[in-house]
Amino acid sequence: MxxxxxxxxxxxxxxxxxxxxxxxxxxxxxxxxxxxxxxxxxxxxxxxxxxxxxxxxxxxxxxxxxxxxxxxxxxxxxxxxxxxxxxxxxxxxxxxxxxxxxxxxxxxxxxxxxxxxxxxxxxxxxxxxxxxxxxxxxxxxxxxxxxxxxxxxxxxxxxxxxxxxxxxxMQPLAVNELQSQLESAGVGKHLLALTSRLTNSPDQAAEWLVDDWLGQTAAAVWQWESQLLKPDMSAFVTVGTTLVPLAKDRPHQRIVLDIILAGFRDMLLENIDHEKFVMSFPSHRKDLQELTTRYSKKQLVDVTDLGLQSKQLLERNVSFQNVAESLTLKAFNVLSK
Ligand SMILES: [Zn+2]
Structure with missing residues (x-):
């Protein structure tokens, strides 16, 4: 108290x-x-x-x-x-x-x-x-x-x-108040928008900052997503080498999928040229613009749906590796059409 x-x-x-x-x-x-x-x-x-x-x-x-x-x-x-x-x-x-x-x-x-x-x-x-x-x-x-x-x-x-x-x-914190609390908890400016999509709790955010887990995971998810959008099947390898080690238990696995969904949301909003939205990965905006121009809105909506289905699979106790690999293959199919 x-x-x-x-x-x-x-x-x-x-x-x-x-x-x-x-x-x-x-x-x-x-x-x-x-x-x-x-x-x-x-x-x-x-x-x-x-x-x-x-x-x-x-x-x-x-x-x-x-x-x-x-x-x-x-x-x-x-x-x-x-x-x-x-x-x-x-x-x-x-x-x-x-x-x-x-x-x-x-x-x-x-x-x-x-x-x-x-x-x-x-x-x-x-x-x-x-x-x-x-x-x-x-x-x-x-x-x-x-x-x-x-x-x-x-x-x-x-x-x-x-x-x-x-x-x-308790009412959710106003965005400004939440972000200033997150900053006090040590969240870097480049991760503020993403973090405030993931949690209302500065204490929770502080836990993710230990050993730079959040920074590394955000970077790994971006790597995976940009490979997927090229589309480059090395995204499949990235799941095993990079995402799986970071998704060490169920709570972290849920957050990795939430970060993937935040990335998909950026992709969709970038593609439909939404003017006023706040990106979760602002530093990758330019790359994302280039990567998404070749796709139809329908393709990107389908990929986002696959991301949402992955969350349900994880809750049904499918292993994180299976969930993420299957998401990669299905998303790859959608993007290669
Ligand atoms: Zn008094």
Missing amino acids: PTNNDVLTIAEQRQPVLVQHFKNVIKKNELAHAYLFAGPNGSGKEELAMWIAMRLFCINLQDGQPCGKCEECQRISQREHPDVLIVEPEGNSIKVDQVRLLKSEFSKSGMEGNKKVFIIAGAETMTASAANSLLKFLEEPSGNITALLLTTNPNLLLPTVISRTQEME
């Missing part, structure tokens, strides 16, 4: 719509008892939760906006506020003792009727017993309590927990 003074700014930058939503909801006194905020790392769900806590306690509200500076706001951001409790995973999970502690803190702190907020970050890591313990708490709303559960993956939560909360998906 963030503890710095920027939480309010970050909440407004990353989730402007939801900040506005909660401004209205709190003003009308219609805040629900429990919320589940779902969104990738970097989407601003932690900051939104802190914003709500500050909004409820700030003694210096300005036009429905917490000040971030008063004693209450400061105690919340320092995590020292007795009525705002934050639970985070200890190690890999949130354990039943942590939930019990939360419950006992709440039963003793303050007088009845006092506002209280608790935030559970990484809610999907709750053990079954922790989740069951929390469930009783959510079932018996005592007093003026607001529960904010945060998760990157709501599918991992017990349905009984989800059903007692109001689920809210």
Whole structure:
């Protein structure tokens, strides 16, 4: 959970719509008892939760906006506020003792009727017993309590927990905001457009940057695609020598296919002479222009369809090598007509 003074700014930058939503909801006194905020790392769900806590306690509200500076706001951001409790995973999970502690803190702190907020970050890591313990708490709303559960993956939560909360998906980041976060995560300018097509999560992007995996994979996919468009059957060899070693496990294999699809999208849009689209591989635009002029739109649409079918094959547990080789052969047939 963030503890710095920027939480309010970050909440407004990353989730402007939801900040506005909660401004209205709190003003009308219609805040629900429990919320589940779902969104990738970097989407601003932690900051939104802190914003709500500050909004409820700030003694210096300005036009429905917490000040971030008063004693209450400061105690919340320092995590020292007795009525705002934050639970985070200890190690890999949130354990039943942590939930019990939360419950006992709440039963003793303050007088009845006092506002209280608790935030559970990484809610999907709750053990079954922790989740069951929390469930009783959510079932018996005592007093003026607001529960904010945060998760990157709501599918991992017990349905009984989800059903007692109001689920809210974080809005996708605005393109500018996402790209500036990706740049801060270390994504080079030439990979920004591609990366923002592949993920909403700067943390995810940072993982792909380890050992320059993303840079190497983008270069390998471009090599393969340009061979295919010549059309040159060495593309088939490139699958085994270059793409397969980079596609080391299922998650990476999915991304390699997504990068191939991003390349196909460039090819199609270049061919139909779309003026305003953002290319995933901007540095290869000129080459792509030359390579695609000889093909009909139908041929390129067919190749893109083959790319989409490859993704389905991979999900049916066909090996990545088989999927990529078969895509190469079929695309080659289409382009050689
Ligand atoms: Zn304040």
